[in-house]
Amino acid sequence: MAPFTRIFIREASHVIIRHTTMTRSSLSIPVSPLSGRLKRQLREAGAYAVGYAPLREVDPTVMDNYISWIAEDRHGGLAYLEHNTEIRRNPALLLDGGNDPRTGGTIISMAFPYYSGNPYRPGKLKIARYALGDDYHEVLRRRLTPVARWLTEETGLEARICVDTAPILERYWAREAGIGFIGRNHQLIVPGAGPCFFLAEIVTRVELPPDDPCRLTCGDCLACVKGCPSNALSHDRKPSPDRPHTGFDCRRCHSYLTIEHRGDFPDDFKPRPLALYGCDLCLESCPHFRNSPHPAPLPEFMPREPLLNLTPDYILSLTPPAYNLLLRHSPIKRAKLDGLLRNCRRVIPDPIKNA
Ligand code: SF4
Numbered sequence: 001m002a003p004f005t006r007i008f009i010r011e012a013s014h015v016i017i018r019h020t021t022m023t024r025s026s027l028s029i030p031v032s033p034l035s036g037r038l039k040r041q042l043r044e045a046g047a048y049a050v051g052y053a054p055l056r057e058v059d060p061t062v063m064d065n066y067i068s069w070i071a072e073d074r075h076g077g078l079a080y081l082e083h084n085t086e087i088r089r090n091p092a093l094l095l096d097g098g099n100d101p102r103t104g105g106t107i108i109s110m111a112f113p114y115y116s117g118n119p120y121r122p123g124k125l126k127i128a129r130y131a132l133g134d135d136y137h138e139v140l141r142r143r144l145t146p147v148a149r150w151l152t153e154e155t156g157l158e159a160r161i162c163v164d165t166a167p168i169l170e171r172y173w174a175r176e177a178g179i180g181f182i183g184r185n186h187q188l189i190v191p192g193a194g195p196c197f198f199l200a201e202i203v204t205r206v207e208l209p210p211d212d213p214c215r216l217t218c219g220d221c222l223a224c225v226k227g228c229p230s231n232a233l234s235h236d237r238k239p240s241p242d243r244p245h246t247g248f249d250c251r252r253c254h255s256y257l258t259i260e261h262r263g264d265f266p267d268d269f270k271p272r273p274l275a276l277y278g279c280d281l282c283l284e285s286c287p288h289f290r291n292s293p294h295p296a297p298l299p300e301f302m303p304r305e306p307l308l309n310l311t312p313d314y315i316l317s318l319t320p321p322a323y324n325l326l327l328r329h330s331p332i333k334r335a336k337l338d339g340l341l342r343n344c345r346r347v348i349p350d351p352i353k354n355a
């Protein structure tokens with residue numbers, strides 16, 4: 001999935017599962033067997049990778065980088081990223097109604113596979129892979145809710161599901177939980193399995209034995225930086241686990257522009273022909289994408305047949321009811337009908353435009 005999609009989905013909704021009769025201090029059951037059972041259940045729910053990170057404040061260097069990135073306006077029009085900084089810094093505030101800043105507990109990080117091969121057809125409009133199936137917000141919440149409920153029943157403690165909707169630095173926590181590292185392309189890369197994963201978290205006061213953080217980096221590779229058509233990625237040659245990336249500028253990113261941006265495109269935007277929604281170029285140029293045996297996607301993320309056959313004429317003829325029917329439970333609705341029409345007018349190849 002393209003860089004912004006993991007960062008920039010609106011923080012709109014969440015699931016909180018509470019148990020009101022026990023208190024935080026009442027957790028005295030042994031957690032190790034629980035830890036194993038929980039991981040097993042999460043894998044049965046579809047997670048390819050699961051890891052535990054201690055619930056504590058974000059490393060100050062990482063937080064400073066995030067705040068600088070916002071101050072430099074690299075987040076474009078995504079104003080909601082400017083808000084809830086204290087919660088981002090201290091995810092304990094996601095629990096207890098935001099009333100208890102004390103750390104302690106666990107961030108359970110999970111990665112769910114969506115790679116479905118190379119399903120694209122010549123002459124048809126192209127949609128980023130992550131968006132060809134059902135909306136991952138709905139799918140993952142549905143899959144995780146029974147597990148979070150079970151965890152609460154077992155422990156009496158809150159378990160909050162976050163699926164790209166809460167103010168939490170999810171790739172940072174995925175790395176802290178040991179399930180992967182953050183590439184220069186701003187994706188979480190799962191070693192040996194590639195970058196095509198949706199992330200989700202369960203934040204809880206339950207203390208679980210932490211996994212070792214993933215300390216890998218991109219090293220000297222710059223393939224995604226060179227593969228980006230609009231110089232949206234950093235040339236920083238010295239990534240480290242605490243400074244894995246610094247320079248992603250979503251104002252230049254085709255994914256951001258075709259999905260999140262509202263209104264006219266910037267004058268210097270040069271879309272690729274037929275690239276209707278999103279951009280996977282920095283994924284496709286990554287050696288971890290090209291050389292990893294991608295795990296099979298969850299069935300819900302298999303491409304929908306109609307989305308593989310879209311033509312400019314069809315998109316330009318969409319009425320609101322037809323749009324709603326085509327994109328029911330699809331993440332593509334994020335761009336809205338106006339956005340899709342705008343994109344389509346710009347990505348029609350010249351020979352068709354001039355015919
Ligand atoms: S424009 Fe660049 S950074 Fe954005 S998704 Fe495409 S390759 Fe990646």
Ligand code: SF4
Binds near residue numbers: 184185186220224288
């Ligand atoms: S292409 Fe290279 S630099 Fe970019 S994310 Fe992949 S390994 Fe890292």
